Each structure stands twice: as C-alpha cells, then as structure tokens.
Amino acid sequence: MLHIPIIRQNKKEIIELLKIRNFDASKLIDTLLEQDDSRKETQKELDELLAKSNQLSRKIGELYKRGEVEKANQQKTTSAEIKVQTKSLQDQYAALEKEITANLVQIPNVPHPSVPKGNTDADNKTIKEVGDVPTLIDGAKPHWELTTDYNLIDFGLGNKITGAGFPVYKDKGARLQRALINYFLDKNLAAGYTEYLPPHLVNEASGFGTGQLPDKEGQMYHITEDNLYLIPTAEVPVTNFFRDVIVKDFPIKCTAYTPCFRREAGSYGKDVRGLNRLHQFDKVEIVQIQHPEKSYDTLNEMVKHVSSILDELELPYKVLQLCGGDLGFTSALTYDFEVYSAGQDKWLEVSSVSNFESYQANRLKLRYKDEDGKTKLCHSLNGSALALPRIFAALLENNQNESGIKIPKVLQKYTGFDTIE
RNA sequence: GGAGAGAUGGCAGAGUGGUCGAAUGCGGUGGUCUUGAAAACCAUUGUGCAGCAAUGUACCGGGGGUUCGAAUCCCUCUCUCUCCGCCA
Numbered sequence: 001m002l003h004i005p006i007i008r009q010n011k012k013e014i015i016e017l018l019k020i021r022n023f024d025a026s027k028l029i030d031t032l033l034e035q036d037d038s039r040k041e042t043q044k045e046l047d048e049l050l051a052k053s054n055q056l057s058r059k060i061g062e063l064y065k066r067g068e069v070e071k072a073n074q075q076k077t078t079s080a081e082i083k084v085q086t087k088s089l090q091d092q093y094a095a096l097e098k099e100i101t102a103n104l105v106q107i108p109n110v111p112h113p114s115v116p117k118g119n120t121d122a123d124n125k126t127i128k129e130v131g132d133v134p135t136l137i138d139g140a141k142p143h144w145e146l147t148t149d150y151n152l153i154d155f156g157l158g159n160k161i162t163g164a165g166f167p168v169y170k171d172k173g174a175r176l177q178r179a180l181i182n183y184f185l186d187k188n189l190a191a192g193y194t195e196y197l198p199p200h201l202v203n204e205a206s207g208f209g210t211g212q213l214p215d216k217e218g219q220m221y222h223i224t225e226d227n228l229y230l231i232p233t234a235e236v237p238v239t240n241f242f243r244d245v246i247v248k249d250f251p252i253k254c255t256a257y258t259p260c261f262r263r264e265a266g267s268y269g270k271d272v273r274g275l276n277r278l279h280q281f282d283k284v285e286i287v288q289i290q291h292p293e294k295s296y297d298t299l300n301e302m303v304k305h306v307s308s309i310l311d312e313l314e315l316p317y318k319v320l321q322l323c324g325g326d327l328g329f330t331s332a333l334t335y336d337f338e339v340y341s342a343g344q345d346k347w348l349e350v351s352s353v354s355n356f357e358s359y360q361a362n363r364l365k366l367r368y369k370d371e372d373g374k375t376k377l378c379h380s381l382n383g384s385a386l387a388l389p390r391i392f393a394a395l396l397e398n399n400q401n402e403s404g405i406k407i408p409k410v411l412q413k414y415t416g417f418d419t420i421e
Numbered sequence: 422g423g424a425g426a427g428a429u430g431g432c433a434g435a436g437u438g439g440u441c442g443a444a445u446g447c448g449g450u451g452g453u454c455u456u457g458a459a460a461a462c463c464a465u466u467g468u469g470c471a472g473c474a475a476u477g478u479a480c481c482g483g484g485g486g487u488u489c490g491a492a493u494c495c496c497u498c499u500c501u502c503u504c505c506g507c508c509a
Contacts, residue, residue, distance in 0.1 A: 039470095039471095040470090040471065040472095043470065043471055043478080044471065044472090044477095046478080047470090047471070047477055047478045047479090048477080048478090050477085050478060050479085051477060051478070053489085053490090054477095054478090054490085056489070056490090057439075057489055057490040058439070058440075058490080059489095060439085060489050060490070061439040061440090061489085061490070062439085064439085064489095065439085072489080073489090075489070076489045077489090078489085079489040079490085080489070082489095083489085246468095365468095365469095375468085375469095
C-alpha cells in the first residue's frame with residue numbers, strides 16, 4: 001500500500017498518474033487525508049490525556065509512600081474519570097486507523113510515468129522482439145500431442161491421482177524439467193543471486209505481506225486445519241524473509257525454485273489446454289531488495305538477465321511494457337516476456353518482471369537507514385527466471401522435426417541427451 | 422500424541438505492582454591513546470506515531486482482563502525448547 005506522507009506530499013501527481021490505470025483516486029485520497037487529519041487530532045488529545053493520567057498515577061504512588069492514604073483515594077476518583085475518557089478516545093483512534101487502512105488498500109500502486117495508457121493487453125507496448133518465428137515441418141503438432149507421442153507427460157495419470165491441471169512428467173519429460181530448473185538456477189547464481197529453498201506453505205502474515213491476502217484469498221489453496229496457504233509463487237516466502245527487516249547492504253538478490261499452486265477458479269477452455277495453465281507448476285523466481293534511487297537500474301538489469309536466458313534457449317520472444325489497464329495492482333512498472341510457441345501459433349507469457357517501488361515494502365515494514373539515520377522504505381522487485389511449463393511447451397513445439405525434438409545446446413549438459421526421439 | 426519449561430532491546434541475560442524503555446555483558450558507532458592495528462579507557466547505541474523543536478505517547482510474543490498504576494498478577498491464543506512415544 002502507499003505511504004500516507006508520500007500521498008500528502010505528491011497528491012496531485014499521484015492522482016494524475018493513477019489515471020494511467022483508469023483509476024480515479026481523487027475522492028478516495030481526499031477522504032483518506034481527512035481521516036488522517038482527524039487521526040492526528042485524536043492522537044494529540046489522547047496523548048495529552050494519557051500524560052495527565054500517568055502524572056496522576058505517579059502522584060498517587062508518592063502519596064501512598066508518604067502514608068497519605070486519604071489524599072491518594074481522592075485522586076483515584078479523578079483518575080477513574082480520565083480513564084473513561086481515554087477509553088472512548090482509544091476506540092475512536094482504533095476505528096479511524098481501521099478505516100484508513102481499509103481505504104489505503106483500495107488504492108493500487110502509482111504507475112511509473114513511462115507506463116502507457118490503455119485498457120487491455122492489446123494496449124501493451126512492445127519493447128523488443130528477438131529471434132525469428134520458426135517454420136515448422138508439415139504435420140507439426142501442439143505440445144499436448146507431442147508430450148503424448150514422445151511419452152513425456154501423462155495428463156491422465158495426473159487426473160487419476162489428483163485432478164485436472166496436475167500433470168505427471170515422466171522419463172525424458174521429467175529429466176527435461178529437472179534440467180531446466182538446474183539451468184535456470186545456475187544462470188541466476190552466475191548473475192549474483194543467492195539460492196534459497198523455502199517452505200511451500202506460508203502463514204497468514206506472509207500472505208498479507210506480499211498482498212495476496214486479504215483480497216485474493218480465493219486464488220490460493222488454503223489448509224484450514226493449520227491455517228496455512230500453499231504458495232502461488234516463490235515471491236511470497238522469499239519476499240517475506242525481509243518482513244520487519246532494516247536492510248544494511250544493497251542490493252539483496254535471491255533466487256528460489258519452488259512449485260507454485262494456483263486454484264485458477266473460473267479458468268476454462270482452450271487457454272488451459274496442455275501446459276498453458278496449471279494448478280501446479282514449477283518456477284524459478286528472482287527477487288531483489290534495492291535502494292529507491294537504484295531500483296529502476298535494477299529493473300533493467302533483471303530484464304537483461306531474463307533476456308539472456310531466452311537468447312541461450314534460442315526461443316523467439318518479445319518484451320512488452322504493460323499498459324496501465326494490464327498492470328498488476330501492486331506494481332509500478334512491469335515488463336512481460338512472451339515466447340512464441342509455434343505448434344499452437346501463440347505467444348505465451350513466461351516471465352513478468354516488476355518494480356513494486358515501496359508498495360510492498362510499506363506492508364512488509366522493509367526499511368533501511370539513510371545518511372541522516374532516518375528509516376526509509378526500500379524498493380522491492382521480482383521476476384520469473386523462468387516459469388517452466390510454457391518454456392517446456394515452446395521448446396517442444398518449436399524444435400520438432402521428422403526425427404524428433406531437438407534440445408537446445410545450452411541444456412544438453414543438463415539433460416544428458418540432445419534429442420527426444 | 423503425552424508431560425513439563427519458557428517467550429524481555431542486534432545477541433546473551435537481570436528485573437520486588439510505582440522514577441523500568443528497562444540492569445549487566447557482548448556486539449555496533451564515535452572518540453582518546455598509537456607510526457598503524459590490537460588492547461585499554463570514555464561516550465553513544467531499539468521502533469512506531471504526533472510535534473519545527475523541547476517533548477509527549479505507545480510498544481518487554483499476540484489479544485483480553487484486574488488495578489489509580491502492569492514487563493511484573495489473572496485469562497486466552499500463538500510460538501519455542503526439554504523429556505517420552507511415533508516416524509522419513
């Protein structure tokens with residue numbers, strides 16, 4: 001969520017920028033600032049009253065010590081009166097704070113000025129396109145046929161033991177999957193990221209910290225018995241490492257492989273065909289915590305890094321800057337990576353790299369100390385490097401020929417084979 | 422799963438219901454000394470909110486209660502540790 005002092009300082013600019021997302025914040029912000037004003041006033045009154053009460057208590061203590069019991073008892077009556085007043089002021093204060101937070105969480109992050117206006121993904125801006133769309137052999141197939149033909153994935157078996165959206169990888173399919181995970185992690189390590197293997201279940205506080213809770217509750221699998229949630233992305237456990245932390249050295253660079261679990265309620269049709277949309281999938285994530293002045297340099301660095309992976313995999317891809325309407329709620333600027341998957345003639349999103357500026361950090365209480373020793377909010381960023389299933393699909397579809405499926409060179413030392421026959 | 426113990430500042434660890442935001446040690450920062458370093462000595466060192474500031478206020482795992490007054494007493498939740506059982 002946004003930080004109130006920053007809203008106060010840059011009110012006009014923020015309202016203008018939020019229009020890029022087609023979000024009219026003017027009324028909400030006015031209400032918010034009014035509520036914050038009365039919160040301050042209430043606190044002032046309350047503090048004064050509490051000060052009075054504290055003084056009185058100290059006085060009563062002294063009177064008792066001196067044995068002046070009667071005088072002390074008189075003062076007690078006054079103290080009791082003050083207590084009634086403080087109680088009602090405290091309630092008032094708590095109510096105001098609650099309203100303020102409730103309003104605050106309704107305001108999405110302020111888009112970076114460079115974010116293009118727009119409503120849907122059709123308005124996203126193509127930053128660059130790399131690689132040529134491959135010409136396929138006659139009778140080229142989509143991956144959901146190739147995975148069966150070459151015995152790489154058994155969707156039916158997944159249905160049997162769990163349900164739709166839970167594929168079972170097998171033989172060279174399983175090995176290719178493992179190769180991709182290792183390759184991605186090694187690439188990230190070489191770029192200076194530290195590897196983590198976090199829990200796949202998180203508590204409620206973590207869900208709130210990165211913004212999945214309370215609003216997007218239905219998108220996560222919830223284990224009610226223990227009140228834990230299956231992670232929808234490694235972003236949740238990893239970013240929450242830094243909840244309530246005061247950072248000493250920038251940047252912090254983390255990478256983690258985890259399975260990701262998503263309920264995807266309401267998805268259906270051909271978008272969910274094969275590997276295109278799953279309830280469980282593998283992903284290698286990168287997360288950075290950075291000084292506010294450097295976060296956009298870092299964002300560019302992350303985009304370059306993801307690009308270099310796709311270059312090595314020899315997949316045609318494009319980088320898009322998301323328009324206001326397509327931008328995630330908590331992001332200030334997002335670049336999406338889409339890979340061309342020839343067998344189904346489709347561009348598939350395989351990575352989303354975002355700068356959240358201080359939006360997540362404010363929820364997480366993730367801070368650093370500036371030169372004057374004042375605590376300030378850090379910037380947080382993350383991206384996929386990369387999401388596996390769609391890469392898997394594109395590799396099969398683009399590299400198919402009469403004799404089998406070719407494995408890109410860079411992966412061969414990880415797979416231990418160069419073709420799937 | 423059964424029995425017990427505990428949760429205090431970056432860490433370790435005191436704390437009789439009143440001057441406790443909290444002893445002490447370690448660590449951190451600044452300084453003295455030194456050619457430099459170490460050692461020693463001196464000083465300083467939590468966070469939020471309000472305020473230009475002085476300062477005020479809140480916070481001793483979370484929530485509630487008793488009391489004029491709670492780190493300290495009571496209730497409750499969560500978590501951690503030890504022992505026993507089970508187990509990869």
